[in-house]
Amino acid sequence: MRILLAPDSFKEAASAEAIAQAMARGIKRGNPQAECWLMPLSDGGEGLTHALVHATGGTLHDVETVDAVGRPIIAQFGFLGNKHTSCTAVVELASASGLEQVSPADRDPMAASTFGTGLLIRAAIDAGADRIVLGLGGSATTDGGTGLAHAFGFRFLDAHDSDIPLGGGALVDLARIDDSRVSDSIKNVPIVLACDVTNPLTGPEGAAHVFAPQKGATATQVELLDQGLANLARAIMQYNGRDIEHTPGAGAAGGTGGGMLGLFNATVKPGIELVLNLAHGREACAWADVVITGEGSIDSQTPYGKVPSGIAKLAQSQGKPTIAIGGTITRDPHTVEALNETGIIATFGIAPGPADLTTLIANTERNVEITCAAIASTLCITAATSPCESA
Template structure:
């Protein structure tokens, strides 16, 4: 039996690569004769760089940068492998400016900035990148990508002509944008935004109202951040005539989607589609008899642009079934029906029984291995007992 192992990361527990390896160990325990193809995936958030470097035989590069609150850290970008004609670099916003980089006690929704991600992009360009794939997801920021842009030479000025402070909280004081120190090649380098959300920049469904509370923002701060992003949209319209406020995906990563679309040579693609294309997902699904995927939580969001539904739809188009595992699994009928429509025929929670969250997270890889061993044993028995067609 050929089994494609194509999980996302289990957030705050294990990377997609670690989950795929745990899956493989479990499959071999349950069916030593099974063949496994490991294809760790990402929908554009955490794990994008490793997923694409793994899939293309590329390289990882360490860079000295800063986290969302300005503390020095080491983060990574990647170059895709030699099979690609362009020198394409992969940067994920979560690597430098991610929420997981900042403890809950240190999170500050008003000052958190994407400046560190801009330093990663600058390092990639300095190393020869002529195209950037930028993963939007998992950010600690709501600055509309202005920190990123500042690291690449832009200035965001108040009415007195002074640079406003980093962070989304200062965007209400933005008067105009100055690009006099941005090199032309930086302005023109193609940037592909890998994004799994369609939220606009502002309003009830925008970056501040939907995502900022997860980043520590109070109700008052949410309103201030929303006003700031609306002011940024106005300043970009004044700067180059681009209207980003209601563009689908502009609200991704605290408005970074909108800022990058407004200031750079950028386009948006669904993250999972981009990854599956570069990872040769169609070829992998054609090879497999069954696909096993997973993410930290299989819930009502899973059928819409997430890794499990993305790989399941591709497998379904090849006539192959998909099984999904998760740290938690929602069983409500509407979610189950939506998952079934994507091609996911069964879901399994990996928790062995009642336990506190800390213990479950610490044992994630072990629990993935045990669950996949049971799945492999079941698949082996099913295959062995299936009636043969008569001649």
């Protein structure tokens, strides 16, 4: 039996690559004859760089940069392999400007910026990249990507032509944008935004109202951040005539989607579709008899642009079934129906029984392995092949 193992990361517990390896160990326990293809995935958030470098045989590069609150850190970008015609670098915003890089006590939703991600992209371009894939997700910021743009020389000025501070909180004072220090070559580098959300920049469904509370913003701060992003949209309209305020995906990563669309040569693509294309997902599904995927929580969001539904739809198009595992599993009938429609025929929770969250997180890889061993044994019983040897 050929089994494609194509999980996302289990957030705050294990990377997609670690989950795929745990799946493989479990499959071999349950069916020693099984062949496994490991294809760790990402929908554009955490793990994008490693997923694409792993899938294409590319290379990882360490860069000295800063986190969302300005502290020095080491982050990574990757160059894609497989002889791509362009020199494509992949960067995930979460690597430098991610929420997980900043402890809850140190988070500052008003001052947090994407400046470190800008330094990371600059390093990739300086190293020879002529195309960037930027994963939007997991950010600690709501600055509309202005910190990132600042790293390339863009200036964001108040009514007195003074530079405003970094961070989304300062955008309420933004009067105009100056690009006199930005080279045309930088502006013209193609940037593909891998994005799994369709939120606009502002309003009730915008970046501030939907995502900023997760980053520590109070109700008052949410309103100020939303006003600042609206101000940024007006400044970009004045700067080059681009209307980004209501564009789907503009609200991704604290409005970084909007800032990139407004200031750079950027386009948006659904993250999982982009990743599956670059990772040769269609060929992998054609090879497999069954696909096993997963993420930390199989819930109401899973059918819509997440890794499990993305790979399941691709597998379904080739007549291959998909099984999903997760740290938590919804049994809501409407969500289960939506999952079935994507091609996910069954879902399994990995928790062995009641336990506190800390213990469950610590045992994630072990529980993934045990769950996949049981799945492999079950598949072995139902397969129209020779019986499996006992593990």
